[in-house]
Amino acid sequence: MKKRGLLHKMKMQVLVVLVLCIYMVGFQQIFFITSVNSEEVTGTEPKITITSPKSGDNSNVTNLTISGTVENISTGVPIVFYDGTEQIGTTSEVIENRWTIPVTLSEGIHTISAKTEVGGNSISSNSIDLTIDSTPPTITFVNPNNGDYLNSRNLEGTTEPSAAVKICMDCTEDAEGQVAGTWMTVTADSSGKWMYQDPQLTEGSHTVYAKATDGSGNNGNINKVTFTLDTLRPLVLPDIFPKQDMTQVSLNPTIRVKISDANALDENVIDNSINLSHNGINDEGTISYNRVTKEITFTPLNPLSPSTKYNVFISPLGIIDAAKNGAFPRFWSFTTSSITSETHQNPHGSYANNVNTCGNCHNTHAAKDPNLLSPKTSTGSGQEEILAADNYCMACHDGTVAPLPENRLNTHTHNAAVKIDGKPSGSSCASCHNPHLDWSERNPNLTQDHITYMHLPSNPVDPNKPTEEISSKEQLCESCHENDSAEKIANPAVDYRVFQYNKSSTATGIYEDYELCLRCHNGDFKKKYDKTADIASFYNNLTEEIKKQYEIINGQSSFSKREISAEEKDFSGHIIKAQDGSPLAGHIPCTECHDTHGSNNIKNLKESLGHEDVQSFNATDTDIKIVKVSIDSKEREFNILSDDKEREFCLACHNGTTAIYGVKGQKYDATLDEHKGYPNKACSYCHGRGESEVEKALSASHAPKKGLVPTP
Template sequence: MLPISHVKGEEITEPTNTDSSNETNANNEELTDIESPITDDSSDSTDELVESPSPESEITIDSTPPSIAIIKPKHGDYLNSKVVEGTAESEATVNLCMDCTEDSAGVIIGSWVSVQPDSMGKWLYQIPEITEGSHTVYAKAIDGDGNISTINKVTFIVDTLRPQVLPAVFPKQDMTQVSLDTAIKVKISDASELNEAEIKNSINVSQNGTNVKGTTSFNEVTKEITFTPLEVLLPSKKYNVFISPLGIIDAAKNSAFPRFWSFTTVGIKSEKHQNPHGSYTNNVDTCGNCHSTHNALDANLLTTKTSTPEAVPNETESNETKELAADKFCMSCHDGTVVAPIPENSKANHTHDAAVKIDGTPSGSSCGSCHNPHLERSETNPNMAQDHITYTHKPSNPVDPNKPTEELSSKEQLCESCHENDSAEKIAHEDVEYSVFKYSKSSTATGIYEDYELCLRCHNEDFKSKYSKSADIASHYNNLTEEIKKQYEVTNGTSSFANREISTAEKNFSGHIIKALDGSPLAGHLPCAECHDTHGSNNIKQLKQSLGHENAQTFTAGDTDSKNVKVVMDNKEVEFSILSESKERAFCLACHNGTTAIYGVTGQNYDAARTEHKAYPSKSCSYCHGRGETEVEKALSAAHAPKKGLVP
C-alpha cells in the first residue's frame, strides 16, 4: 500500500477500492475449497499476511521569512564601540556584510559573516579593524527551513576618538600676574558635535579647595568654551583649573581627556605694575627693597632683615646650608598675603632646599637656585626661571692660549669673569644665544632633554662628581635633545617631532617615553612634574600624593618607607636613602594597574601570574627593570627610564 501524505492546509486520503476488496474475498473463498496439508496453524499465518491500516503522517512546509532588526547603531548614528547589535529569531543565523556594494539589480556584493543569536534572539558583532568615518552594514537572517529575511541596511559613523583640549589654554599654564577679571578659555578639537547640555560642567576653577562660581558658554563655530567668574578673582592667589570629562561629550558619547593646570593672579588690585619685583629699568631704587649698600651683612648686600647663612662644614660635600637667609627674605613677602603668593607646598614636610648658584657653586638661597629675581617678567618666562647665555668663541689670530675656543655657557662660567668692563657690549652681540632653563609640563613639554633642564642642570653627572649626594638623572634623558628635534623637523616638517611614532630604540632606552593621546605635544620623556611636586611634598623625595590623570591613585611615603644604602664612591663610603622594596612597588603600581592613565595612555597592567613576578614577589621593580651596579643606580634608572625586565 502506498503511504498517505498530508500537506499543511489540506488533507488528502487514499479512496477505498471496493472491487479489489471483493476480489480478495473471492480468492479467499476459493482457497477454502482446495485440499491442503496445512494444519490449523495455517490460519494464524494467514492472519499475519493481512495488512493493518497505516496511520496518517504529516509534513509541514514553512515559507514565512524570519524577522531581523539592527538595534544599534541607528541610521546616521555616531558609534564609539565598533559593535553592531540587533535581534532575530533565536534559531536563525544572522549574516552581516560590512561596507559591501549593491549593484543595479539590488544584489549585495561582498563578504558575509555569520553570527548566532542567543536564546532570547539577541545578537552582536564585534567589527574587526574598522576605520574612523562612515560605514554601512547589511544584515539578513536565514532560518532552519532556508527562508531568508528582508535585508536591513544601516549607515553610521565610527568615532572612537575622545575630544581633546588643545594646549593653547588661557590663562597659560603657570602664568602669573593674571588679571583679576580674567575669563578661562579652552578650545576643543573634535570632528563631531558636542553635547551642549553638559558643557556647563566642563570647566572647574578652584582656589585653596574652594570652587569659583561662574557661568560657562560655548562657541559652536570656534569650539571655544569660556568660563566667566561671577566675582573678580582674589589678588595674588593661585587658582587651579580642571577640565572635566563629564562636561565635554561628543555626539558619539566620547568624553574628553581631563586637563589640569594652574595660574596666579596679579598681586595688586590696580594692576599698574606688571613686574612683581618692580621695574628695574624705570626705577633703580627698586633694588633697595632687598639690598642695602651700607648696612648689609653679607657679600650679596642683603639688608639687615635677613641673617647670614650658617655655613656648612666642607661645602664641597654638600650644596645645602643650615639657614637659607635669602629664602627667608623671599618668604617674608611670599607669605600668601596681597603682596605675593605663597609657593605651593612650601610648608610641606619635605621641601626643595638645595641651594646652588647659576654657576653651580653653593649659595644661600634655594629659591635663587631656580628663580632669578632680577629678571623682568615675560609671557615666555612668567615665573622668572633661571636663564643663561651661550657663546662659541672663534679662534683668535694670532692664537691666544688664554682665550677659550669652545662654546661656553654662563651657567658654567660667568661672562664677567673675563669681560669686566665690556660685558654688556659682549652680551649684546648677535652670536650670543639667550635661553631660559625650562621646566615644561603637560601643555608645553615635548619630552626632550631641554624641556626639563631647570632640574637637570643640577641632577647630572657633573654635579654628582662635585656633590656626592646629587643624583645623576640627566643620563636617563639625554637620548632626545633639542638638536635631534631640529634635525627631525628639517626632514619631516614643522611640529612633526611631536606627531611622530615612538621608535623601538626609544622604547628600549626608556619605558617612560610615550606619545600623548590627549592632545598634549608630549612625544618623549615624561615631565618631572608628573611624579614630583615642585616646591615640596609630604612624601619623601617630593613625590606627588596623587599619581595619574584618569583614575588617579593616592600615594603616601613617609620616612619609615625608605631604607639607607651605602655606596662606595671615589674610595669613600656614601649613604643614600631610597624607597623600600614594598613602597617602590606601590609607587610603580599606582600607574601600572591597567586602569590609571596619563596623557591618555593607560599604564600597562602588572601581571602577578608572570613567571618572573611569581619568582620574585617581594623584590622591588628596579631589581629587574633598573640598570646599574648598585641599588641606588637601579632605583634611579627604573624610576626615570625603566627597561625591559632583566633578572640579575
Template sequence: MKQRGSLQKTKLLALILLVLCFQFLGSNKLLTVTTVQGEELNGTEPKVIITSPKTGDILNETSLTISGTNENFTAGASVDLYNGTEKIGTTNEIIENNWTITIDLPEGTHDIYAKATDSEGKTAATSTINLSIDTTPPTITFGKPVDGAFTNSSSIEGTAEPNSTVQICMDCTKDSGSQVVGTWVSVSADSSGKWVYTDALLTQGNHTVYAKAIDQAGNTGSVNQITFILDTLRPIVLSEVYPLQDMTQVSLNTTIKVKVSDENVLKELVINSSINLSTNGTNVPGTTVYNSETKEITFTPEKSLTPNTKYNVFISPLGLMDIAGNIAFPKIWSFTTVSIPSETHQNPHGGYDNNVNICGNCHSTHESQSPKLLSAKNATESNQKENLAVDTYCMACHDGTVAPMPENMQNTHTHNAAVNIDGKPSGSSCASCHNPHLDWSEKNPNLTQDHITYKHLPSDPEDPNQDKPTGEISSKEQLCESCHETDSAEKIANPAVEYRVFQYNKSNTAIGIYEDYELCLRCHNQDFQKKYEKTPDIASYYNNLTEELKKQYEKINGQSSFSKREISAEEKNFSGHIIKAQDGSPLAGHIPCAECHDTHGSNNIKHLKTKLGHENPTTFEAKTGDWDAAKERAFCVTCHNGKTAIYGVIGSPIYDETTGLAVDPTITDHNKNSDKACSKCHSDSQDENKAFIEAAHGPKKGKN
C-alpha cells in the same frame, strides 16, 4: 457435584476480579500490560517509530512528508497519523517496514504521533514529536547607529527574530538588479532577538551596512540597510590656553579661554559644564560662552578673582562632547592671581629701576656677615632645612598673605636641597630654582633661574698661547666677567649670545626633550652627582632627545614636525617612558618630571605624587621608609593598570584584575604575589639604586 460447584464459584470470582481490573486500570492499560509482558519475554513486541522529521524541528513548508518504520508487525499492517487527537493521515503502503504519509499543516506548533495496527490486532504508537511550521520571512531592524547619523562605535546593533541568523554585508554594493554584492558575515541573534556585529578595523568616515535575517525555519527576510558616519576621534583642547599654565600675576578680571580641535560638531547643551574653575576645592561660579565658528570656549567668573590666590582650571570631558558621543580628553592646569594690584609694573618684587631701596628689603650692606649681604643672622650657611636662613626672607611674604605660598610647602617632604651649581651649599632652596631679581614675563612667570650661553669656537689658525675655553659656555658654570671684565656688556650684546631660562615644562608645553626639564636636570646629572653625592643622576636617561636634535629634525621636516613624528624603535629601546601624546599636547618624548613628582613637596617620599594619571587617576602612598621592591611595584602599577591614562595614552596593563595574573601568563614575576622589583627586569643596571632610578625614568623592555 460438590467439586463442580466449587469450580463454578472459582470461575465467578475470577470473572469478578477481571471486571474490577477493567474498572480500575482500563482496558488499554490492562491490554498493554498483558501484551508487553508476553511479547517482551519473546523479544518480539511491535514498534512504530517516526524517523523524520525530528522533534523540535522548525519547518518552512505547510506540506510535508512524515516518514517512519515498523517492527514486529504481520502483513497487512496500517499506520494512522495524529495531530493531537485529530487523525490527519493513513497509509497501508508499508515497504520493507518503511512508510511515509504526506500531510498539510497550518503555521504553528503541532504534536504529531503515529499508531500502527496489524491483522492480528497488534497495536503500537510512537512517542509524540513536537514540530513547528513557519513560512513567514523574518524582519530585521537596526538599533545603533541611527540611519544617517554620527557614531563613535564600530558595533552595529539591532533586533531580529529570536535565535535567528543575521547576515551583515559592510560597505557592499548593489548590482544592476539591485542585488547586494559583497562578502556576508554571520552573527547570531539571542533568545530575545538582539544581535551585535563589531568590525574593529572599520575606518573613520561614511559607511553603508546591509543586513538580513534567516530564521530557524530557513526563511530569509528582506535586506535592510542604513548609512552612518564613524567618528571615534575625541575632541582635543589645544595647549594654547589662557591663562597659561603656571602663569602668575594674572589679572583679577581675567577670562578663561580654551580652543577645541574636532572635525565634528560639539554638543552645545553640555558645554556650560566644560570649564571648571576652583580654588581650595571650591568652585567659582561664572558664565560659559561658546563660539561654534572658532570653537573657542570662554569662562567669565561672576565676580573678580581674589588677589594672591592659586586657581585650578579643569576641562571636564563630560562638558566637551561631539555629536558622535566622543568626550574630550581632560586637561588641568593652574595659575596665580596678581599679588599687588598695580598698573605701574608687573614685577612681584618691585621696580628696581625706580627704587633701589627695594634691595634693602633683603640685603644689609653694612651689617651682614654673608658674602651675599643677605642677613646678619645668616652666619653659617647650610643645606639643612632648619638652617636655610635666606629662605625666611622668601617665606616672610610667600606665606599666603602678601604673596602666594608655594604649593605643597606644608607637606611632610619638601624640596630643601639648597645647593649652588658648583655643588656647594647656598643657604637657600628657593634661590636654587628661582631668581628673585628677574622681571616678570609670560615666558618666565615664576622667575625661574636663567643664564646666557655662548659657543666659543677654537681659534683658526690655532693659537697655542690662547687659553680660552671652547664649546658652549653657560654663565651658570662660568661667569662671563671672569674673562671679560671690561667688555662684558658689549660681549653679552653679541647676537650669538643666547639668553635662556632653565625650563620646567609640563603638560601644555613639554615636547619631551632634555631642555624641557633643564631646571631639574641641571642638578640631577652625572657631573653634579660627583660633586654632591646625594643628588641622583637622572639626566643620563633624558639626553638622547635634545633641542639640537629637534632643530635638525625640523630643519628637514618642517616647523613643529618633531612633535608630530612617530616614536622610533630606537627611542622606545632607550626609554619606555618616551611617548607620543594623543590628547593634543605637544609631547613626543620623555614624560615630564611633574607627572610623577610634586614640585615643592609631597607627603610621599621622593616627592612622588599621591594621585597619578590624567584619566582614571590612581592613588599612590609611600609616606615613610626607604624605597624598596614593594614600593616600586606599587608605584609602577599605579599607572600600568590598563585604565589610567596620561596624555591620552593608557599604561600597558600588568595585572588582570579578574585573575590576578599578568597579561602574559608566562611571566611569573607579573603575578601579584611576586616580591621581585620591576627594575630587576626593566633596567640594565646591576646596581640596585641605579636600577630603581633607571626603571622609573628610562625603563627598558622586560627581560624574560
C-alpha cells in the same frame, strides 16, 4: 490394552528424558529457552512508526509529506493521521511495509501521530513535534541606527531566536539591490540578540548590510544602515589661557580653551566643561561656546582674589562629541596678580625707585657671601638649616602680599641651596628663581635664566679664550668683557635662554624641557656636589638639537606627531606619545611623579598619581631602606624606597586603568614566570640598570628598561 500400556510407557520415557535434560542442562537454561520463544511470539505485534520528519524539525513549506513504516499490519488496513486531536489524513497504501501521505499544515507548532485498528485493538505510532515557519525573518539594527555616530566597533541588532546573521561591511550594491562583498556570519542568541565586532574597522563613514536565515531555512531581506565610526575623544589643544603656571593674571580673566574634534559637541552639557577653584572652593562663572571655532570660555561671576593660586579642571563630563566620546581631562593652575594694575611687570618692585628693596635679601656689610646674601642660620636643635634669604622671600610669599608656593608647608620640601657651580647659596628659592627679573609671559615664574655664546677659535690662537659654547651660569661674561659686556650681550649670536620646567601643555619630552631640574641633577654637577643624583643621563637621548634636525627634514611640529621608535622605547619605558592633545612625544615630565616645592611624601613624590583613574600614594620616612655604596673608596649611605613601597609606587600607574596623557600604564602581569619567581623584589631589581640598588632605583624610576633578571 497393549496400546494403552505402550502409550503410558512412552509418556514415562518422555518424562525421564525431561528430568535428565533438566539435570544435565540446568533449570536456568531451560527457562531461557522458554523466554526466547515467548519474545519471538510478542515480536509479531502490529506497530506504526513515523520516520520523517524528525521530531523537532522546522519546515518553511506548508505542503509536505509524512512517511514511515508498519510492522505486522496487513495490506489495505487504513492508517489515520492526526495533528493533536484533529484528523488530517488517511492512507491504506502500504508498499513493502512503507507508507507516505501528503498533508497541508498551517503556520505554527504541530504534534503529528498515526493510528489504526488491528483485530479490534487500537494501534498508535510515535508522535513528532513539527514547526511550520514560512515567514522570512526580519533583521533590525539596535546600534547603530541609520546616520548615527558610533564610538565602538560593535554592531548590535535583533532577529529571530538562534537565526544565522550574515554581515557585509562596506560592500557594493547594484541597481537591482544585489550586494557583492565578503559576508561574515554570527548567530543570534535564544532571545534573538546578535552582535558583530570588526576590530579593523577604520574611523569614518561606513555602510553595513545584514540579512538573517532562520531555523526553517527562510532567508530574510537585506537591511542596511550607514553610520560614522568615531572612537577618538575630543582633545583640549595646548593653546590655553591663562597659560599653565602663569602669574600676574588679571583679577577679571576669561579662561579659554579650544577643542579639537571632527564632529559637533553636545551643547547640552557644555556648562560642565570648565571648573575653576581655589583653596578647595569652586568659583562660579558663565560658560559660552563658539561652535565654529570650538572655543569654550569661562567668565567668573566675581573678580578673583589677588595673589591667589587658581586651579582649572577641564571635565570629560562637559565636553562630549556626537559619538558620546568624553574629552581627555586637563588640569593646570595660574596665579593672580598681587595688585590690580594690568601693566605691572615686576612683582618685586622697582629697584631704581627703592634701593632698600635690595636690602631685603642682601647685607652690604655683614654678609660673607660674594653676592652679599645674608648668611645661613641654624635653629640649633638638629633640624635642617633655615636660610635667611628664603625667610625674606617667605615674608611676602605667605599668601597675603604674594602667593604661597604650592606645598611649601608640607613635610618634605625642595630646600637645595646651591649655585650652578655646586657652591652653597644663600637661598633655595634663588636656586630655581631669579628675583631680579622682570615678569614676562615667556617667563612668568621668574625661572633662572642665562645666556650662551659659541666662541669661535681666534687667529692667532689665544689660549685664554674659550672655543666652545659658554653659559653665563658657568662663567660670567664680565669676567672677560669688563668694559664691553653690554655690547657683546647685544650681539644677535648671543642666545638668551630660560631654564625650562615644562609640563603637560608645553612639554615635548626633550632634555631641555626639564633643564631647570637637570641643570643640577646631572653627572658634572654630581662631581661638584655629590649629594645630587645624576638623572640627566636618563634624558639625554632626545635633545633640542635632535628635535630641530628632525623638523628640518619632516616639517614644523612634526617631532610631536612622530611615532616613538623602538630604539627610544629600549632607552626608556617612560618615553610616550601623548594621546590627549598634549605635544608630548618623549620623556614624561618630572611633575608627573614629583611635586615641585614640597610633598608629604619622601623625595617629593606626588600624593596623587595619574590623570584618569587617579591613584593615591603615601610614603613616609618609615618606607625607606638604607643602602650603603662605596664611592671613591668611601662608604656612603643612601635612602631609597623599600621594595614593597617601590612596587606600590610603580603599580599606581601600571595597573591597566590609570592613564597620563591618555596613555594607560602597561598592566603588571603577576602570571609571568619572572614575576612569579621574584614576587617580593623591587621593580628596579629587573627593570633598572646599574651596579648598586641606588643606581637601579634611579634607572627604573626615570628610564625603566625591559625586564632583565640579574645574574646572581
